[in-house]
Amino acid sequence: MAQPAAGVEIEGLTVRFGPKTVLSDLDLTIAPGEFLTVLGRSGCGKTTLLRFVAGFTQAASGRLRIGGKDLTAAPPHKRNLGLLFQNYALFPHMSVFDNVAFGLTARGVAAAQIRMRVEAALRLVQMEASLRLPPASLSGGMQQRVALARALVIEPDVLLLDEPLSALDANLRASVRTELKALHERLPHLSIICVTHDQEDAMVLSDRTLLMREGRIAQLGTPQELYDSPRDRFVAGYFGAANFLPTSLVPRINGHAADHMICLRPEQMRLAPLGGGVIEGTVSNIEWRGASIALSVVPDGVPADPILIALPRGETVPERGARTGIIFRHEDAVLVGV
Amino acid sequence: MLADRTRHWRLLAAAIATLACAWLFILPVATVLLSSFAKRWGGTVLPTTLTLRWFERLGADDWSALATSLEVAAAVAVLGTVLGLWLALTLEERGRERGGALLDLLVMVPNGIPSVVLGLGILIAYHDVPPGFSDSGLIVLAAQLALVLPFCYRSAASALRRELVVLREAASSLGAPPAMVLRRIVLPQMAPAIRSSLAIAFAISIGELGATMTVYPPGFATAPVLILGEVERGYYLPASALSVLLLGCALLVLIGIALPWGRALAWSRTGRPSPAAKLASQ
Numbered sequence: 001m002a003q004p005a006a007g008v009e010i011e012g013l014t015v016r017f018g019p020k021t022v023l024s025d026l027d028l029t030i031a032p033g034e035f036l037t038v039l040g041r042s043g044c045g046k047t048t049l050l051r052f053v054a055g056f057t058q059a060a061s062g063r064l065r066i067g068g069k070d071l072t073a074a075p076p077h078k079r080n081l082g083l084l085f086q087n088y089a090l091f092p093h094m095s096v097f098d099n100v101a102f103g104l105t106a107r108g109v110a111a112a113q114i115r116m117r118v119e120a121a122l123r124l125v126q127m128e129a130s131l132r133l134p135p136a137s138l139s140g141g142m143q144q145r146v147a148l149a150r151a152l153v154i155e156p157d158v159l160l161l162d163e164p165l166s167a168l169d170a171n172l173r174a175s176v177r178t179e180l181k182a183l184h185e186r187l188p189h190l191s192i193i194c195v196t197h198d199q200e201d202a203m204v205l206s207d208r209t210l211l212m213r214e215g216r217i218a219q220l221g222t223p224q225e226l227y228d229s230p231r232d233r234f235v236a237g238y239f240g241a242a243n244f245l246p247t248s249l250v251p252r253i254n255g256h257a258a259d260h261m262i263c264l265r266p267e268q269m270r271l272a273p274l275g276g277g278v279i280e281g282t283v284s285n286i287e288w289r290g291a292s293i294a295l296s297v298v299p300d301g302v303p304a305d306p307i308l309i310a311l312p313r314g315e316t317v318p319e320r321g322a323r324t325g326i327i328f329r330h331e332d333a334v335l336v337g338v
Numbered sequence: 339m340l341a342d343r344t345r346h347w348r349l350l351a352a353a354i355a356t357l358a359c360a361w362l363f364i365l366p367v368a369t370v371l372l373s374s375f376a377k378r379w380g381g382t383v384l385p386t387t388l389t390l391r392w393f394e395r396l397g398a399d400d401w402s403a404l405a406t407s408l409e410v411a412a413a414v415a416v417l418g419t420v421l422g423l424w425l426a427l428t429l430e431e432r433g434r435e436r437g438g439a440l441l442d443l444l445v446m447v448p449n450g451i452p453s454v455v456l457g458l459g460i461l462i463a464y465h466d467v468p469p470g471f472s473d474s475g476l477i478v479l480a481a482q483l484a485l486v487l488p489f490c491y492r493s494a495a496s497a498l499r500r501e502l503v504v505l506r507e508a509a510s511s512l513g514a515p516p517a518m519v520l521r522r523i524v525l526p527q528m529a530p531a532i533r534s535s536l537a538i539a540f541a542i543s544i545g546e547l548g549a550t551m552t553v554y555p556p557g558f559a560t561a562p563v564l565i566l567g568e569v570e571r572g573y574y575l576p577a578s579a580l581s582v583l584l585l586g587c588a589l590l591v592l593i594g595i596a597l598p599w600g601r602a603l604a605w606s607r608t609g610r611p612s613p614a615a616k617l618a619s620q
Contacts, residue, residue, distance in 0.1 A: 079511075092527075106509075
């Protein structure tokens with residue numbers, strides 16, 4: 001699929017549903033070939049953003065350009081986008097072949113061409129054996145592959161994925177996630193926007209992650225940036241587990257404005273003997289997670305939630321109710337606004 | 339023990355329901371069927387001599403009324419279904435807001451108006467405009483169309499499920515213009531609703547009397563109108579013969595609508611396999 005790469009530019013996008021402002025003045029540029037995940041809670045506007053790009057949602061104001069072309073007013077069928085729906089939306093009255101061929105038929109592609117391209121697209125997702133089956137006879141994972149083939153066969157400028165993994169069970173999720181990543185590597189020119197509420201999708205898949213909150217951008221950056229330098233407490237708490245502690249614990253940072261806290265990830269915390277820790281507290285919960293053990297420790301005298309600690313396997317695990325000290329490296333502490 | 343008793347009660351309830359159905363529906367229809375073949379029927383439980391006399395005596399009037407009934411019913415079924423589909427699709431796109439909600443209510447109004455009143459209204463409103471309307475069969479068609487529209491609209495609207503909206507979005511995202519979405523996605527997906535709409539409109543129309551009696555011009559009497567006329571004059575047995583013919587025709591058409599080939603036909607018209615599919619199956 002050697003088409004010229006197309007980037008996406010969104011400018012000043014505002015969407016209102018009645019009195020409610022769902023997206024407010026959003027600017028976003030997606031580079032050609034970039035994999036962007038849009039992350040956020042339900043109702044944060046991430047799906048609306050996707051539907052605006054697809055042409056199903058009218059904006060109160062704002063512009064959309066794809067590959068340099070202004071598509072703000074173009075109807076959905078003239079946008080040349082591949083859209084993968086959450087529940088796949090395969091046409092139940094058509095065979096797998098006809099489903100995948102649909103977009104090519106709509107473009108008036110010759111029958112012989114259609115056959116070749118449909119077969120190639122189904123091979124790409126390893127579904128070439130199910131050509132003549134009705135979609136209902138396929139498992140959820142297989143239906144999704146067909147839906148993906150259907151979206152890719154039209155050689156879209158941008159691939160839009162709406163919660164592509166949320167309908168799959170946990171084991172399948174991981175393998176489909178890996179496949180999506182491999183797919184992106186095989187189609188380096190294809191820009192992909194993937195809406196999800198799962199931070200793990202964002203971490204594994206994306207070149208950049210857009211975390212949204214109440215119709216605005218909370219932070220936009222690589223997954224590492226979001227994880228290691230979250231802009232504020234919301235970003236830190238949403239993107240991975242985080243402990244928030246008073247700035248007074250770190251002399252380097254102490255003295256900053258009162259509306260800041262330090263953020264530390266569970267794997268950055270270590271147990272220490274009583275008397276030797278920065279914080280002391282009581283173990284309130286122990287969860288075995290396989291690769292690590294998650295401890296919750298209620299700190300003494302520090303106004304904070306229980307502190308989460310990820311202990312690597314093999315370390316001595318204190319009993320529930322035991323008292324322990326906690327240490328961390330000062331340079332790990334990140335200052336975040338509340 | 340307990341399960342046994344519940345089972346007995348269920349059997350009893352089923353028996354009562356069956357009896358009620360038989361008494362209300364099957365028995366009268368059987369009586370009409372039997373009396374259409376009876377030479378005389380009086381004083382005995384069953385008619386003594388069977389005959390085809392009443393069918394042989396059916397005149398040109400009867401046959402033409404039967405034909406009118408079938409023609410009108412077919413036209414009403416098709417027009418009502420098309421109109422119902424159109425309304426449902428239009429109202430859905432408007433999102434049932436503002437004007438949409440009002441129109442939604444308006445479509446259902448004929449349900450609440452006695453059919454005679456509706457017929458009278460149409461007769462008074464249109465008795466000379468447009469010219470040629472009230473003295474042709476069109477006025478019968480119009481009156482019956484108003485009566486069936488709520489049912490056609492309802493069956494179309496209830497088929498516009500959320501999943502269908504997603505399928506339509508999927509189709510247009512793949513590049514299908516609205517007409518293609520309608521032809522290849524919406525209509526095939528709505529085939530069951532279309533069939534039920536055709537059937538209910540046909541059934542209502544073929545038995546309709548109130549509005550038809552009020553508006554029908556000379557020469558456009560339907561079979562029920564003639565049947566009623568004969569009953570009023572005491573000709574029960576000839577009336578039965580015409581009734582049986584009407585019943586038979588209606589049954590045939592309804593079975594025709596319900597049969598699987600009805601679906602196959604709707605399929606080939608709306609969702610026919612693309613040339614691509616034919617290629618694939620070679």
